[in-house]
Amino acid sequence: MTMPSAPVAGAIQRARALLELSRPADAERELRGVLAEAPEHATAHAYLAVALDAQNRGAEAVAEAHEAVRLAPEHWFTHYIAAQVHRGANRLPEAVAAARASLALSPEEALTWEVLARAHLQAGQWREAAEAAGRGLAVAPEESDLASLLSLALSSLGDAAQARETASRAVALSPESPLAHLAYGQAALAAGDPGEAASAFREVLRLNPAFDTARGLLLTALKQRNPVYRVLSRLRERFFGRGWLVLLLPAMPGLIAAFVLIALLHWGAWVAEAFTTLRLARGKTTRLLFASGDVRLAALCCGLPVAGAVVLTLGAVTGLEAVATAGGAVMALVTPVQEAGHTGSRRARKLLYGWSALLAVAVAASVPLSSAPMALLTAYAALATIWIAAGVRRFLGT
Incomplete structure (x- = not known):
């Protein structure tokens, strides 16, 4: 690596101290000054990559890390920084490769083993x-x-x-x-x-x-x-992702009952999730843990079963089959709403919220149309959202 002059070494030490103090913009200024004087200073490029990474400027950080490696390919430190920066940019295969390159040069560096472990965990x-x-x-x-x-x-x-x-x-x-x-x-x-x-x-x-x-x-x-939430969550996790079973339905119609059971277990777990979230959001010691959007989602998903039960009872009392079935479909809407709310990818979340809105429109339309089959199919589609959401997340991200 480049042997620094005294002023350059001092500037790099100041940049390191600024990085440790979580002042990456100030560190960047110091390092830009170093590179203006010594443009091929590998250590300065490496620390500049760290400073840029800390400012969420991933592409620039990766470019600086690559330049540091180009200038000093024989030194473990530049490869270590490249691994760190690639991991910050979520370029995990590159992070692993850079960490292994660093360890090939110096296998006794605990820091490099750490960044490698973090990349594999990520x-x-x-x-x-x-x-x-x-x-x-x-x-x-x-x-x-x-x-x-x-x-x-x-x-x-x-x-x-x-x-x-x-x-x-x-x-x-x-x-x-x-x-x-x-x-x-x-x-x-x-x-x-x-x-x-x-x-x-x-x-x-x-x-x-x-x-x-x-x-x-x-x-x-x-x-x-919460013991109820715990039991339902375990059952839901056990049966989650078994959508491939649908391929066996023509040969084994009895699996329909298994699908219904799995869907109902998920629905029950989502109701328990909403109730528990709402209860914790009202607690003095836990209310600050929740964003307002989480509380609104939980309140909606606690309200849907109640509203659905009221509509179902009304339909049963009046003898209107379409109204009663629509009540059941309203209760089933808990599944698509919760699946959407608990999806990390913004695109996937928007798509699933759109699907939830479409199902809600279908439920509402089934009443004036007096179409019990339409309401029933909507309820089935809502409960089946556990598999639809899994497919959406697989293609668009979690």
Whole structure:
């Protein structure tokens, strides 16, 4: 790598300090000054990539990281920075490749094992993440973040006991680490201990109030403490994604009953989800965990079964079959609304909300048309949204 002059070295040290203080724009200015004097300074390009990445300027950060690697391909640090920047840009295969290139040059760098483990975790590659974190711990056994990452991977692999033990070690190594407490909460949740998990996630938020992942997991843990919600969620997870069974329907018509059961289990779980969210949103200690949109969605999904039951009862009393069936369809709308609300991709969410609106229009139209079959088909379509939503998320993202 380029041997810096004293002024250049001082500027780079200032840039590093500014990055540690979370002042990436100021660090960028320092580094631009260095590069104006020494345009082929690999270290300056590497740190500039970090500064740009911290400002969510992914494409520029990647370009600077590539330039650093071009200028100093024989140094582990430039490849390590490239891995870090690629991971920040969600270019995970490139991040893994860069981390492995860095480790080929210097396998004793715990930081590189850490970024490799993080990239594998981000990609959902649990075994690879556990292996990378374990290799890193062999190099630096007192590194809390590596122990935390190993615990997170073990939780995802279903090894709750080992995950909890590893997370406990991470917390002991660094009691003020939000990541360590997050890993402990994840392990407790995997072990079926939502109370302990909630305590861990609260500690994460005490240490870092902006840790949104912990906020979402805390809500999950609090909901899991509700036994009805817990049972329905487990049943829903067990049967989720079995849409391929539809291919067997011509040969095994009895599977229709299984499909109906799966759809009803999902519907029940979504109702329990809405009720639990609304209850927690009214609690003094938990109300700040919810965005107003989450509360409105929960209120709507608690209101739909009530409104549907009223309409169904009215139809039964008056003998109007279409009205009674429309009441059942109104109740079924909980599934498409919740599926839309819990979809991360904006495009997929809009599409599913549009589908929900279309179903609502169909329910409303079935009453003046006195069409019970139309209302019934709408109810079936609403309940079947669990499979429709899975397909939408697969093509448009979660």
